[in-house]
Amino acid sequence: MKNYFHSVELDADKCCGCTNCLKRCPTEAIRIHNGKAHILSERCIDCGECIRICPHHAKRARSNQLEDIEQFKIKIAIPAPALFGQFNNLDDIDIVLTGLRAVGFDFIYEVSRGAELVSEATRDMIRENKLKKPIISSACPAVVRLIKIRFPELCANVMPLLAPMEVAAKMARREVRGMTGLPDEEIGVFFITPCPAKVTEIHSPNHAEKSAVNGAIAISQLYPALTHAMDHLTTVESIAKSGLIGVGWATSGGEAAAMLGEKYLAADGIENVIRVLEELEDEHIRDVDFIELNACSGGCVGGVLTVENPYVAQARIHNLRKYMPVSLNHLDEKDLDMMLWEKELTYHAESFALSDDIVEAMEMMDQMEKICANLPGLDCGSCGAPTCRAMAEDIVKGVAKETDCIHKLKAKIQSVYDQLSSTL
Amino acid sequence: MSSIHLHYDVSGEDFTRAGEASGSVKKRLKALGYNTDAIRRVAIAMYEAEINMVIHADGGFVDVEIYPDHVDVLLSDKGPGIPDVDKAMQEGFSTAPDNVRNLGFGAGMGLPNIKKYTDDMRIETKLGVGTDLYLTVRVNQ
Numbered sequence: 001m002k003n004y005f006h007s008v009e010l011d012a013d014k015c016c017g018c019t020n021c022l023k024r025c026p027t028e029a030i031r032i033h034n035g036k037a038h039i040l041s042e043r044c045i046d047c048g049e050c051i052r053i054c055p056h057h058a059k060r061a062r063s064n065q066l067e068d069i070e071q072f073k074i075k076i077a078i079p080a081p082a083l084f085g086q087f088n089n090l091d092d093i094d095i096v097l098t099g100l101r102a103v104g105f106d107f108i109y110e111v112s113r114g115a116e117l118v119s120e121a122t123r124d125m126i127r128e129n130k131l132k133k134p135i136i137s138s139a140c141p142a143v144v145r146l147i148k149i150r151f152p153e154l155c156a157n158v159m160p161l162l163a164p165m166e167v168a169a170k171m172a173r174r175e176v177r178g179m180t181g182l183p184d185e186e187i188g189v190f191f192i193t194p195c196p197a198k199v200t201e202i203h204s205p206n207h208a209e210k211s212a213v214n215g216a217i218a219i220s221q222l223y224p225a226l227t228h229a230m231d232h233l234t235t236v237e238s239i240a241k242s243g244l245i246g247v248g249w250a251t252s253g254g255e256a257a258a259m260l261g262e263k264y265l266a267a268d269g270i271e272n273v274i275r276v277l278e279e280l281e282d283e284h285i286r287d288v289d290f291i292e293l294n295a296c297s298g299g300c301v302g303g304v305l306t307v308e309n310p311y312v313a314q315a316r317i318h319n320l321r322k323y324m325p326v327s328l329n330h331l332d333e334k335d336l337d338m339m340l341w342e343k344e345l346t347y348h349a350e351s352f353a354l355s356d357d358i359v360e361a362m363e364m365m366d367q368m369e370k371i372c373a374n375l376p377g378l379d380c381g382s383c384g385a386p387t388c389r390a391m392a393e394d395i396v397k398g399v400a401k402e403t404d405c406i407h408k409l410k411a412k413i414q415s416v417y418d419q420l421s422s423t424l
Numbered sequence: 425m426s427s428i429h430l431h432y433d434v435s436g437e438d439f440t441r442a443g444e445a446s447g448s449v450k451k452r453l454k455a456l457g458y459n460t461d462a463i464r465r466v467a468i469a470m471y472e473a474e475i476n477m478v479i480h481a482d483g484g485f486v487d488v489e490i491y492p493d494h495v496d497v498l499l500s501d502k503g504p505g506i507p508d509v510d511k512a513m514q515e516g517f518s519t520a521p522d523n524v525r526n527l528g529f530g531a532g533m534g535l536p537n538i539k540k541y542t543d544d545m546r547i548e549t550k551l552g553v554g555t556d557l558y559l560t561v562r563v564n565q
Contacts, residue, residue: 153460281467282446283468353456356457359492362490365456
């Protein structure tokens with residue numbers, strides 16, 4: 001995981017070294033050194049919680065600008081279904097899709113169409129009993145990364161199917177290649193993204209060597225240009241080919257409901273996701289066939305790169321779906337192969353292991369417990385580590401020292417002062 | 425140093441806190457880069473045993489000894505003791521009260537499951553005195 005691409009990055013000028021992101025990070029992947037936050041690459045899952053919490057807007061997500069699409073002859077937009085929940089009084093998603101055409105895209109393929117194919121493939125695979133149960137959805141890349149670094153025995157439960165974004169990109173490419181005869185290099189596929197984890201997934205996929213998507217533009221980035229274009233449309237083209245099943249993936253529970261079965265569970269919000277994974281690991285959650293997990297509260301509509309309150313967006317999606325057919329995309333058996341993961345999900349023990357040598361790791365842990373017992377246990381974050389335990393780990397690893405703890409330092413200064421004043 | 429010792433007191437008062445000790449052991453084993461199959465088996469067995477301790481015995485304590493090639497766990501309580509160990513080992517046999525069953529526990533899979541996931545399991549129990557449950561999980565080479 002060295003040289004691992006992250007879409008979450010720091011604007012050092014804006015970072016004041018406060019502890020907001022440090023305390024919020026669900027994988028303890030942030031440390032503050034010399035007054036600036038640093039991300040531990042091997043632990044970051046790009047969930048975007050630090051972007052959400054930072055009051056100084058020092059954390060941001062790398063994504064493409066609209067101008068970047070110009071480097072391709074044919075420009076394809078694949079919008080996440082969460083996009084449809086961002087507009088007031090929208091009753092027809094074709095208005096949004098025509099708006100995307102107006103801002104410069106030649107061809108639009110909704111990710112919700114890919115979602116309907118993934119739902120159907122998953123249903124087939126469950127019926128044929130091909131997968132290890134309970135099956136964990138692979139749609140949220142932050143969750144997949146979390147499993148990869150923290151839940152070794154659950155890696156085999158992650159559904160080995162591409163996420164709807166990737167399926168949509170492949171389908172759109174194939175269609176455009178067929179229509180234009182152009183080679184892949186001249187076709188640019190851009191995901192309109194609600195979250196930074198998807199940006200990472202494009203540059204450093206969990207499932208394959210290379211993604212079929214060329215770039216991602218944040219919904220929040222595109223929003224002003226898109227709403228302007230939507231307000232000035234003269235005609236609305238008929239582009240949409242999604243049913244309520246695909247569009248439902250925008251919110252938590254949508255993907256699980258598309259399984260059309262009863263034994264499913266859907267959890268959203270990273271802390272809840274971690275609790276479910278812990279209980280799955282302990283085999284306390286049983287009798288469930290399918291588990292949908294979304295790192296963001298509310299599901300993809302809660303992504304940090306959206307503009308609307310996730311619950312408002314959720315209500316809008318619900319209304320939009322009322323008038324939609326169930327599903328408009330159906331799986332051609334021949335296409336199943338191209339929807340499967342190219343490589344197995346493997347556990348990255350090094351993200352949290354103290355050493356790759358067990359005896360050395362045990363010695364380090366022994367020291368850690370001793371150091372930890374001597375720290376104040378306030379988990380204040382002032383030393384730059386999120387908890388006293390994390391700090392003890394950093395000391396053992398040689399990247400922090402005990403006097404980084406301001407309480408320890410204060411006690412030391414006090415004792416020097418006491419000594420001095422007693423000699424005077 | 426040949427092993428790491430961990431000690432936990434398990435409260436019998438709060439049902440929702442059962443699993444804290446096994447969760448903490450799991451986290452430490454992961455930090456050690458321990459064999460992942462062994463981590464899973466320790467976590468499941470300890471969790472079940474912890475739940476038993478809370479349901480039947482009003483809590484107790486857990487001692488864990490982590491070695492490079494195996495983990496020993498002792499769960500000790502001062503509960504009522506198990507009258508018939510053979511019967512308690514049967515799948516589906518349970519003396520758990522209804523309120524516990526409603527939460528998805530007490531299905532009579534506790535001890536059989538613990539046996540299934542551990543390499544060694546020994547029960548020392550005395551009516552009215554308490555129960556000591558000794559577990560060993562070895563790293564499969």
